[in-house]
Amino acid sequence: MNLERVVFVHGSGTFGAAAWPKQHGLSLDFDCLYLRRHGFATDADPQPTDHERDQEIIADALGDGGHVVAHSHGAVSAMMLAVERPELVRTLTLVEPACLSLTADLxxxxxxxxxxxxxxxxxxxxxxxxxxxxxxxxxxxxxxxxxxxxxxxxxxxxxxxQSPPWEAPLSIVPGVPTLVLTGGWEPLYEEVAEYLAGTGAVHRVAPGGHRPHDTPEGDALIRAFLRAAGRQAAA
Known part of the structure; x- marks a missing residue:
């Protein structure tokens, strides 16, 4: 049986599988890849943010298409790819997204x-x-x-x-089912989430501060969203 691909895009802290400790079990139901964004090599000097290169990394990981789960600054490149290549992104999960250019006037x-x-x-x-x-x-x-x-x-x-996230050239993602997960602790991220909810995204709140996906509640919301999308695709 071919499993659907899920690509995880980290924020500005830990990266790779270490950034998603609660989501490792999803590999039982999905083909999970935990990315390392541009400039996050462990054996080389850090590099400046490169959204185009990050989009290439995500697109290469998606292959023929799949789901994208992105945290904080990683959500910026994930959204940019979903706008440019919506045929690759079946669903988009944005955790505490630093998509500040969308809400710069709020x-x-x-x-x-x-x-x-x-x-x-x-x-x-x-x-x-x-x-x-x-x-x-x-x-x-x-x-x-x-x-x-x-x-x-x-x-x-x-x-x-890292480049200031409010300078990224972002726009809304038309037609891609989107979950926005926030920790309910910082008005900045709630503002972004409510903006995206106004464009059709589903907004859910779980405890955990800036890392709600590390809590059982946040992890359950991500899993439920991905599994519902999988059932819908199968139907």
Whole structure:
């Protein structure tokens, strides 16, 4: 029996299968691939965001078509591909999507951009740690420790190289069944989710902060959406 393909696209933190610990069991019902976006190699220096290359990576993984599940910044390239190649994307699941260019004029997103844009404007003049420290202070009022391991130093460098998500050329995805899963903790992501719900997406909330897919409730919502789509396709 040929299983339907599901491609998982990570955000800006962990990547590959490590970014989706609760979803590994889906491999019993689907052909699951856990991607590594451009610039996230473990044995090479981080690279700047490249949405076109990320779309190529997702498209190659989809092959003849399948489902896409994307988190945070990974949702940007996933949406872009769904707009450009809707025949490849049977369903789209967006977890806490950082699709901020869609809601740039709405209150929570606008306030976030006003807070973060000055930092991104000067990022090339900052060290990786200086950028990390300022970034963390702005989003959580906490302080960031100096990266102590090689992986942590790579993570800090990668964060500084990520392009501001509000600059991505996004538009809505016509005709692709879409689930938006949020954690109900941050108005910024709820604003994006409600915008997408207004275009036809299904919006669900589960606990877990920025990683609701790590909770039993969030995982169950993703599984139910994918299985319902599979039953519909079979019918």
């Amino acid at each position: 209150p929570a997103t606008k306030a976030h951009i006003e807070l973060m844009a000055p930092l991104f404007a000067q990022r090339h003049a900052l060290s990786d740690h200086e950028f990390l420290r300022s970034f963390v202070r702005r989003v959580s009022a906490a302080d960031a420790r100096l990266p102590a391991t090689e992986d942590a130093r790579r993570d800090a460098a990668r964060l500084r190289l």
